[in-house]
Amino acid sequence: MPDSQTGNNQMGNSQPGSSAGTQPSPDGVTAAGIGPWGFTITGIGAALPDKVLTNQDLTAWMDTTDEWIRERTGISERRIGGSTSGLATEAARIALAEASVDAADIDQVILATTSPDYICPGTAPAVANELGLQCGAFDVQAACSGWVYGLIVANGLMLQGMDRILVIGAESLDRITDYHDRGTGILFGNGAGAAVVERTGTGGGELLSWDLGSAGNFVHILYAEHGDVLKMDGKEVFRQAVTVIQHSANTSLERAGLTVDDIDLVIPHQANVRIVESAWRKLGFSMDKTAMVLERTGNTSAASIPLALKDAELNGRVNPGDTVMFIGFGAGMTWASAIVRWAER
Numbered sequence: 001m002p003d004s005q006t007g008n009n010q011m012g013n014s015q016p017g018s019s020a021g022t023q024p025s026p027d028g029v030t031a032a033g034i035g036p037w038g039f040t041i042t043g044i045g046a047a048l049p050d051k052v053l054t055n056q057d058l059t060a061w062m063d064t065t066d067e068w069i070r071e072r073t074g075i076s077e078r079r080i081g082g083s084t085s086g087l088a089t090e091a092a093r094i095a096l097a098e099a100s101v102d103a104a105d106i107d108q109v110i111l112a113t114t115s116p117d118y119i120c121p122g123t124a125p126a127v128a129n130e131l132g133l134q135c136g137a138f139d140v141q142a143a144c145s146g147w148v149y150g151l152i153v154a155n156g157l158m159l160q161g162m163d164r165i166l167v168i169g170a171e172s173l174d175r176i177t178d179y180h181d182r183g184t185g186i187l188f189g190n191g192a193g194a195a196v197v198e199r200t201g202t203g204g205g206e207l208l209s210w211d212l213g214s215a216g217n218f219v220h221i222l223y224a225e226h227g228d229v230l231k232m233d234g235k236e237v238f239r240q241a242v243t244v245i246q247h248s249a250n251t252s253l254e255r256a257g258l259t260v261d262d263i264d265l266v267i268p269h270q271a272n273v274r275i276v277e278s279a280w281r282k283l284g285f286s287m288d289k290t291a292m293v294l295e296r297t298g299n300t301s302a303a304s305i306p307l308a309l310k311d312a313e314l315n316g317r318v319n320p321g322d323t324v325m326f327i328g329f330g331a332g333m334t335w336a337s338a339i340v341r342w343a344e345r
């Protein structure tokens with residue numbers, strides 16, 4: 001991301017090596033010799049806690065208005081309550097049912113979260129246990145980019161021979177949000193989304209390209225210390241987010257040999273609709289091709305992209321053969337994008 005002091009672009013090559021060496025080749029034969037290769041999302045699940053916290057509710061104790069929050073963020077309400085493991089398990093069960101996959105056939109659970117049940121251990125083993133699994137299970141802490149990080153890691157594990165992986169994003173951000181703070185309290189909410197990712201034969205879907213990056217020099221613009229709530233420099237987060245979205249989207253497009261017009265649907269992290277609109281103006285994406293659930297969920301960090309994916313699926317916006325781009329960005333800072341071609345059915 002451009003250095004905030006100098007304006008220099010210091011992002012460099014955030015995907016090590018050439019894309020040819022790190023991604024499945026177009027004919028589906030992988031470096032590990034596994035081929036025929038396919039990467040297919042076969043089931044998607046979403047879970048939100050029942051308790052709704054509206055903008056109007058916030059006005060009872062905060063000097064704000066529903067209109068101000070909607071205009072500045074695009075958010076009308078968010079959900080609170082539930083636990084990260086509980087929401088994750090609920091979303092995972094829905095994804096497994098849709099994929100017609102028995103939990104016992106899952107090889108790995110990857111859970112992206114920035115609000116784990118405990119600081120230690122991770123939350124993924126608890127979710128695996130709830131599902132009756134003893135397979136590998138670990139958390140990804142890459143804040144709001146976490147689910148896309150998880151998806152790319154899943155691709156790597158499948159290159160090593162795994163067949164079915166649960167990639168979950170789940171948050172109970174109400175545990176680290178001060179709902180009296182006008183900067184952060186208006187933004188964050190709880191929820192979970194999950195995807196069953198399967199290795200399939202050629203003709204299945206494909207991870208066409210990806211980009212991962214971080215800029216740890218920006219840790220101070222969005223962070224929570226142990227036992228404390230999230231602290232944020234909202235204006236700086238906004239500025240940096242718009243920059244890294246453009247960088248990561250352009251990098252993934254270039255690596256896939258695609259242009260904006262080739263993308264059927266974009267699913268960005270749901271932080272603030274104005275962040276997305278600003279980045280889109282520069283990239284040339286349209287809001288018509290964008291999946292958004294922010295208005296009803298608020299910012300659910302690692303859960304936001306799979307929640308928007310589920311909503312898009314329910315509304316018939318993800319179809320066989322479609323090319324879908326995911327773009328995550330958030331605290332760290334971290335960013336991640338991935339372009340996935342949906343399986344032909």
Ligand code: COA
Pocket residue numbers: 063064065068069072073144182183184186187232233234235237238241271272275299329330331
């Ligand atoms: N309700 C009403 N007024 C508010 C307010 C609120 N919740 N928060 C701030 N204001 C007021 C300020 O007091 C200020 O008033 P003034 O002009 O009279 O001094 C004015 O609104 C502008 O405040 P500012 O802090 O500059 O607001 P902003 O335009 O930067 O919006 C955010 C604040 C948080 C909505 C915005 O910075 C943002 O969304 N940033 C990105 C955050 C994000 O997405 N984080 C997660 C990334 S993964």
